[in-house]
Amino acid sequence: MNFKNLREYLAWLYFQYLLITGIYVLEPWEKSIFNSILFTAIAMVIYTSYVFVPIHVRLALEFFSGICGGQPESTVALMN
Amino acid sequence: MTESPATKPVDGEACERVKNGLKPERNGLVRSLHRCHERQYKHHSLADEEEVHTASHYGSLYTQPFLESFEETPMLVAVLTYMGYGILTIFGYLRDFLRHWKIERCYIAREKEEQRDFVPLYQDFENFYTRNLYMRIRDNWNRPICSVPGAKMDLMERMSNDYNWTFEYTGRVVQEVINMGSYNYLGFAENTGPCADSVAKVTAEYGVGVASTRQETGNLDKHEEMEKLVAQFLGMESAMAFGMGFATNSMNIPALVGKGCLILSDELNHASLVLGARLSGSTIRVFKHNNMQSLEKLLREAIVHGQPRTHRPWKKILIVVEGIYSMEGSIVRLPEVIALKKRYRAYLYLDEAHSIGALGPRGRGVVDYFGLDPCDVDVLMGTFTKSFGAAGGYIAGKRELIEFLRSHSHSAVYATSMSPPVVEQIITSMKCIMGEDGTTIGRERVTQLAENTVYFRRRLRELGFIIYGNNDSPVVPLMLYMPAKIGAFGREMLKRNIGVVVVGFPATPIIESRARFCISAAHTTDMLDRALSVISEVGDLLQLKYSRHRKRPLAARPFDDSVYEDIDD
Structure with a gap:
């Protein structure tokens, strides 16, 4: 497919989205219901990952540094 | 699957032999052709091993390559x-x-x-x-047309304000739509020319209807003439015609078989055959589509075990198959069916609804296509609706069979006799195909159809679409799969002035939605090219080019039969 501009390409992408999900055949209000449900879900996923992923990453880092980083210090202490 | 250009002349030669009416010798060339074909089959069409075995077992029955493909659904598309x-x-x-x-x-x-x-x-x-x-x-679906459904047609434009619950006609006409949907294989759906002229003459002479059955006062000389001509056309002893193709199947099967008989029916048989089989009251067993192993297994079981409970032998075993399956575009493996039928002493009922006129070098249907003797088929059924541009159906067979049906078939006893103009259309078009009208128009149309079919199928495959069926079948199903694409394909094609038939669930398995093109001899190369370019454009727009074989360059495929020496047993 050759596209003249980005707008045309986006329109084509949206058309593919309509066809693959099957909402091409739905009435406009049904389309908007489907779109809003889908985008709400996606937005929630993004928001949740934004809020919780950094916390989990920090916790994981602390956990692993607790395992790997804590050990040599104690051996040093024993040596002394 | 696909013929490579290197094999093309060889195949053509093999076909020519059949055309000339000569039995192809079992020489090295033909045998190596089979060998290649088997190998190709195994290699490209992803068929199961069993089928390949069948093909090699009966490979010598085919005088020309029998290339049929059903590319499997890509997993992602199915999901x-x-x-x-x-x-x-x-x-x-x-x-x-x-x-x-x-x-x-x-x-x-x-x-x-x-x-x-x-x-x-x-x-x-x-x-x-x-x-x-x-x-x-x-x-x-159900679009009203307002012209002859020939190669081009006019559609009445309609619109809906309530999402297709009701339609309103705008009064405008969508003109010159290329018709890729009519079963107008030989292009006899026309309102000018010798057929239309003679039909007009007969209408003036005989009127339009007799309003009585054949057995009472409705038997005209035209009917007798047509039946003789049909028998002569098919090379059978005798034939009889009915006013309705569907009723030919559904009313004659019950006359032929009954309680204590067994019907072996292909799983994709048309509804009329299914209805007839059910009405007959005989036991029905269904074999896998075009799968000769499945058929042979059922035949063996039927003969070994006999009827259930009593274990008496079946009175009759009737194999019911179609010539061309209109949804799959596949051609029946007739040589193998006939071999099985002979070996197990069963009867064969062949429905040539789509294949008559459309297949074979002389347009005599699937029997002619394989170069077989029509007398090997016990009941030869067909319709006049498709290739002949008329209406009704026929049954041909031995004289005794036809005489029996004349007195016992419901559609012979109770149906009103065919309208004389329709009969005249059949006679004229059939004579045209036979060349009895002194022209070569009929023969040219048959050749044109075969050429159009091969060309159209080859181009579609090259474009990367998944198409089903036999290389020589004028019914070309193009897979769409997704439900929204059924609607979108039909609409986008019509927007570009091509009329197509799209088929969805009740007629096909739920995920195998498809568009079905019917090639006609009336389509010119120009029209086919236009249709193909539009199909390609819409295919890009809707992302329909699913086939994973298209990356393979056709000419580069190895086709040296010495490579496959070890394959043949």
């Missing part, structure tokens, strides 16, 4: 198709819920208030499908 149906089903339930609580109006038949406690009539899946999926894309 997305199911997902699409899932989403549409959820919305269907939502709409049904709204209709149930009278939040929105229900336009379609529903349970009546006074029948509240009766068995529900509109709750099964078919009704749900019609209400919630079919209705949304209904504008693709």
Whole structure:
């Protein structure tokens, strides 16, 4: 497919989205219901990952540094 | 699968032999052809090992390569198709819920208030499908046309303000739409030319109807003439004609078999054959589509075990197959069916509804295509609706069979005799195909159809579409799969002035939705090229080029039969 501009390409992408999900055949209000449900879900996923992923990453880092980083210090202490 | 250019002349030569009426010798060339074909089959069409075995077992029965392909559905496409149906089903339930609580109006038949406690009539899946999926894309079907359905036609434009529940005609006409949907194989659907002229003459002479059955006062000399001609055309002893193709099947099978008989029916047989088999009251067993191993297994079991419980032998065993399967575009493996039929002493009922006129170097149908003796087929049925541009059906066979049917078949006893103009159309078009009108128009049309078919199928395959069926079958199914693409394909094609038939669930398995093109001899190369470029354009737009074989350059495929020496047993 050759596209003249980005707008045309986006329109084509949206058309593919309509066809693959099957909402091409739905009435406009049904389309908007489907779109809003889908985008709400996606937005929630993004928001949740934004809020919780950094916390989990920090916790994981602390956990692993607790395992790997804590050990040599104690051996040093024993040596002394 | 696909013929490489290197094999083309060789194949052509093999076909030529059949055309000349000579039996092809079992020389090295032909044998190596089979060998290559088998190898190709194994290699490219992803068929199961069993089928390959069958092919090699009966390989010598074919005088020309029998190339049939059913490329398997890509996994991702199948998953997305199911997902699409899932989403549409959820919305269907939502709409049904709204209709149930009278939040929105229900336009379609529903349970009546006074029948509240009766068995529900509109709750099964078919009704749900019609209400919630079919209705949304209904504008693709049942379009009224207002011209001859020839190579081009005029459509009445219509629009809907309530999402296809009702239609209004705008009064405009969509002109010059290329017709890729009519079963007009030989292009006899025309309102000018010798057929139309002689039909007009006969209408003036005989009127339009006799209003009586053949057995009473409705038997005209035209009917006798047509039946003789049909028998002569098919090379059978005798033939009889009926006014309706569907009834030919559904009313004659019950006359031929009954209780204590066994019908072995292909799983994709047309509804008329299924109805006839059920009405007959005989036991029906279904074999896998065009799978000779499955058929042989059933035949063996039937002969070994006999009837259930009593274990008496079956009175008759009737194998019911079609020439061309109109949804798959496949051609029956007739040489193998006949070999099996002879070996197990069964009877064969061959429905040539789509193949008569459309196949074979002389247009004599699938028997001619394989170069077989028509007398090997016990009951040869066909219709005049498709290739001949008329209406009705025929049955041909031995004289005794036809005489029996004349007195016992319901559609012979009770049906009104055929209208003389229709009969005249059959006679003229059939004579044209036979060359008895002194021209070569008929022969040219048969050749033209074969050329168009091969060309159209080859181009579609090159473009990367998944198409089903035999290389020589003028019915070309193009796979669409996803439910929204059924609607979108029909609409986009019509927008570009090509009329196509799209087929969805009740007629096909739920994920195998398809568009079905019917090639006609009336299509010029120009029209086919235009159609192909539009199909390609719409295919890009809708992302329909699913085939994973297209990357393979056709010419580069190895085709040296010495390579496959070890394959043949």
